[in-house]
Amino acid sequence: GAVVSQHPSWVICKSGTSVKIECRSLDFQATTMFWYRQFPKQSLMLMATSNEGSKATYEQGVEKDKFLINHASLTLSTLTVTSAHPEDSSFYICSARDWGTENIQYFGAGTRLSVL
Amino acid sequence: SQQGEEDPQALSIQEGENATMNCSYKTSINNLQWYRQNSGRGLVHLILIRSNEREKHSGRLRVTLDTSKKSSSLLITASRAADTASYFCATVRNNAGNMLTFGGGTRLMVKP
Numbered sequence: 001g002a003v004v005s006q007h008p009s010w011v012i013c014k015s016g017t018s019v020k021i022e023c024r025s026l027d028f029q030a031t032t033m034f035w036y037r038q039f040p041k042q043s044l045m046l047m048a049t050s051n052e053g054s055k056a057t058y059e060q061g062v063e064k065d066k067f068l069i070n071h072a073s074l075t076l077s078t079l080t081v082t083s084a085h086p087e088d089s090s091f092y093i094c095s096a097r098d099w100g101t102e103n104i105q106y107f108g109a110g111t112r113l114s115v116l
Numbered sequence: 117s118q119q120g121e122e123d124p125q126a127l128s129i130q131e132g133e134n135a136t137m138n139c140s141y142k143t144s145i146n147n148l149q150w151y152r153q154n155s156g157r158g159l160v161h162l163i164l165i166r167s168n169e170r171e172k173h174s175g176r177l178r179v180t181l182d183t184s185k186k187s188s189s190l191l192i193t194a195s196r197a198a199d200t201a202s203y204f205c206a207t208v209r210n211n212a213g214n215m216l217t218f219g220g221g222t223r224l225m226v227k228p
Contacts, residue, residue: 006158034216043204043218044159093158102147102166103208105216107158 002028002098006108013084014116021079021111023094029074030096034105035067038091047092050077084115122205122219130227135192137222139205140185146208148181149216150190153202162190162203197228 003026013019023033031052036044048058048069056069066088068080077096081088091112095105122139129135141148147166151159165172165181165188172179178191192199202223206216 004158041223043220046215046217049215091156095159102164103216104149104161104164105159107151107160109158110156112156 002096002106004030004094004096004106004108006094006111008111009109010112010114012114012116015085016083019081019084019113021081021092021094021113023077023079023096023108025075025096025098025106028096028098030077031074031099032097033071033077034095034097035069035077035079036093036095038093038110040091044093047079081113084113086115089113089115122203122222124222125220126223126225128225128227129195131195131197133195133226135195135199135224135226137190137203137205137224138187139189139219140187141205141207141217141219142186143207143209145183148179148188149206149208150177150179150188151204151206151218153204153221155201159204192224195224195226197226200224200226 005024007022033050035047037047038044046059047062048056050056050069050071052071052074058064071077091110093110095107149164150162153159163174163179165179176193181188202221204221205219
């Protein structure tokens with residue numbers, strides 16, 4: 001089956017630093033990847049759609065300069081949380097869509113970000 | 117934005133019992149999917165039902181779809197403690213590209 005690897009699984013950082021999260025599709029090419037944010041006991045909130053070779057499409061209310069997305073290859077998308085603050089602490093999850101699977105998405109294991 | 121509403125928000129049952137979760141949505145869809153999330157982990161795709169299908173089975177899972185009521189249900193039969201997780205429905209809306217819109221989720225606890 002399609003496997004998506006997300007790294008790191010947990011990161012603690014100081015306020016003001018930047019954190020990069022990687023999302024890799026291991027056994028398929030993903031022209032489109034998605035980044036979600038999830039608060040405790042809540043559903044997933046789509047932050048942005050990442051398209052290989054082009055700029056990401058951000059959802060309303062998501063600051064593109066705060067959450068930098070790069071999708072430089074068909075198997076890798078990165079999310080950089082710039083100048084992180086405690087309110088950015090959350091669970092971030094990426095997913096990738098395997099072409100031709102009726103929009104089934106394959107998810108990474110998530111990254112728990114704690115900003116001190 | 118969340119399209120779907122799921123109920124119940126939380127469900128606690130004994131092992132061996134059946135668990136039923138419901139999902140409602142607002143706009144026309146191409147398909148509806150159910151995902152499972154173990155605590156602190158990513159989501160795993162369980163089953164997909166197309167808009168022209170009414171019922172689908174996969175192992176102990178049974179999904180129904182009523183497009184006239186814009187609702188779906190997920191039934192897990194003979195539940196096991198390992199089924200403890202959060203379950204989310206997600207819709208692929210017509211003319212919405214390849215985005216999934218997730219419901220609020222049902223937290224299922226199966227007691228041994």
